[in-house]
Amino acid sequence: MKNKILNLINNAQQELSEEFAKIDQLAEYNQIRIIEHMKECNISERHFIxxxxxxxxxxxxxxxxxxxxxxxxxxxxxxxxxxxxxxxxxxxxxxxxxxxxxxxxxxxxxxxxxxxxxxxxxxxxxxxxxxxxxxxxxxxxxxxxxxxxxxxxxxxxxxxxxxxxxxxxxxxxxxxxxxxxxxxxxxxxxxxxxxxxxxxxxxxxxxxxxxxxxxxxxxxxxxxxxxxxxxxxxxxxxxxxxxxxxxxxxxxxxxxxxxxxxxxxxxxxxxxSYLPFYQGLFMAPHIVGQALKGAILVAKVFESIGFKVLPNWKEDRSDIIQCIRFNSGEELITFCQAIQSASPVDSHVTPYPWDMPGYSHQVIMAAGTFIQGASIELSADAPIKAPYTAYLQGGLTYAHVKFALTSAIYSLYEKGFITL
Structure with missing residues (x-):
């Protein structure tokens, strides 16, 4: 079954080459723009002190x-x-x-x-x-x-x-x-x-x-x-x-x-040191591009197996968030737990819904991140209420998003929520 899931995802990936090329062009444009402004500011090592x-x-x-x-x-x-x-x-x-x-x-x-x-x-x-x-x-x-x-x-x-x-x-x-x-x-x-x-x-x-x-x-x-x-x-x-x-x-x-x-x-x-703020800004266009590619792949795959997604894989994007609508709270929780289990940090931790400060409903959050709460890193969260919608965002590397997607599809299949 894992090979079947990998084939599903790889086939979807092959169909996204045109969308990925657009993202590469966007990342390159913003990368060059930031470098030009860093040159204009004469950024040097003393600014990291x-x-x-x-x-x-x-x-x-x-x-x-x-x-x-x-x-x-x-x-x-x-x-x-x-x-x-x-x-x-x-x-x-x-x-x-x-x-x-x-x-x-x-x-x-x-x-x-x-x-x-x-x-x-x-x-x-x-x-x-x-x-x-x-x-x-x-x-x-x-x-x-x-x-x-x-x-x-x-x-x-x-x-x-x-x-x-x-x-x-x-x-x-x-x-x-x-x-x-x-x-x-x-x-x-x-x-x-x-x-x-x-x-x-x-x-x-x-x-x-x-x-x-x-x-x-x-x-x-x-x-x-x-x-x-x-x-x-x-x-x-x-x-x-x-x-x-x-x-x-x-x-x-x-x-x-x-x-x-x-x-x-x-x-x-x-x-x-101020170094991570400067270097992070320098890296941001590329990292955002990785997150966008991951979000498009997630949209393509989940749409292909019958789930509602927003935006769909063809639509223009102006944020890094991908919405996936599930049929039940159990499906939603399974998805978020699978994202957590595929994380580089705290993969052994199982997230459950909790009363998060500032929210009116219980919320589940999958965030196995290096920086606590960093949603440019791959993470997923959702209020536990109908309609059951997960909000996936981030991904420092496209490969990580793809790996986590494989884990999520397998978990949903294993629990009988989907057939392939």
Missing amino acids: PSTGYGYGDEGRDRLEELYALVFGCEDALVRPQWGSGTHVISDALYAVLRPGDNLMSITGKPYDTLEDTIGFKQERLDNGSLRDWNITYSQVDLNRSGQIDTNQILKELANKPNTKAILIQRSRGYEWRPSISVEDMKEPIKEIKQKYPEIFIIVDNCYGEFTQRIEPSHIGADLTVGSLIKNPGGGLAPTGGYAVGTKKAIELMSYRLTSPAVGREVGSYAA
């Missing part, structure tokens, strides 16, 4: 931020190990630009579950420092039936909410069965909103989307584009941290939230 204490005059930190601003095509950047997650950076972005009496509008539907407490969705969790506690309101415009940003409806809502100070765009799908939002999908909405409401800050949660296309949201006018360094831009090497890129005004406000007003970006040391 750590700092201590306040971190005044930290040349490695400051040059890394200069590099990020160039790579992301914007005026300024903050790149800091002190940010612990993507949610942490997004939260800081919201608090940086919003004030009591302002309104936050999400224009890609409901944000990640982990932002619910930041925004203040739940009545029973008042007085935890949420935006709601600070008299900052929230409104939402869902995507249209085609899964696109609904510009006309947004403009209507803005007319009804004149106190809107910030707009949030979530590029990735989160735990939703919807397309990710491409940079092209954002371009016209951002342009129209900015033409009519230039004072509104447009914030893009860029998690999982970096280097999946040739340009980023910051290239087309987003005031703040934020993300995690243990996802795409860290290239699997950055051990922690987050980034924010955008306009000088927005980044200045962000720096005051990062530390304190007046102090801003001038402090913030790192006692370990």
Whole structure:
């Protein structure tokens, strides 16, 4: 049976040569772009040296931020190990630009579950420092039936909410069965909103989307584009941290939230080497390409044996996430456990659903990663609720994704969930 599974996967792989060639071209384009900007910044070994204490005059930190601003095509950047997650950076972005009496509008539907407490969705969790506690309101415009940003409806809502100070765009799908939002999908909405409401800050949660296309949201006018360094831009090497890129005004406000007003970006040391942040950015286009190839193979194989997938193997991608819909919770759990068992780290550990902080349902997470929680490394997670959908992402090497896919198909077959 294992040979039959390998043949299934190898046959699918042979049919993907055209898609893989497109990904190679994308990775090469972004690789060259980053090298050119590294040359422009005269990156040298001295920029890898750590700092201590306040971190005044930290040349490695400051040059890394200069590099990020160039790579992301914007005026300024903050790149800091002190940010612990993507949610942490997004939260800081919201608090940086919003004030009591302002309104936050999400224009890609409901944000990640982990932002619910930041925004203040739940009545029973008042007085935890949420935006709601600070008299900052929230409104939402869902995507249209085609899964696109609904510009006309947004403009209507803005007319009804004149106190809107910030707009949030979530590029990735989160735990939703919807397309990710491409940079092209954002371009016209951002342009129209900015033409009519230039004072509104447009914030893009860029998690999982970096280097999946040739340009980023910051290239087309987003005031703040934020993300995690243990996802795409860290290239699997950055051990922690987050980034924010955008306009000088927005980044200045962000720096005051990062530390304190007046102090801003001038402090913030790192006692370990900055080398993995630089090298990780250098590696990121290639690593993202490996993850994209793996995701396309997974989509092709699972679709061929009768599962619903999103996106399918032919569709354009603007994040690294692959959704697979299973028929039961047992199938879903089996899949995630198989991904864990095929991992280079903690392969002996069996994940089970648990009450994960920030989520309203039990979640199962397969993450046998070198960097804890690094979703640029191969990982899979899912809320245990119908419809039973696994969200697979990452893969430092295509070969690892292929190996894990073989393990997952075999586990599903062995338990009688599929026939081949």
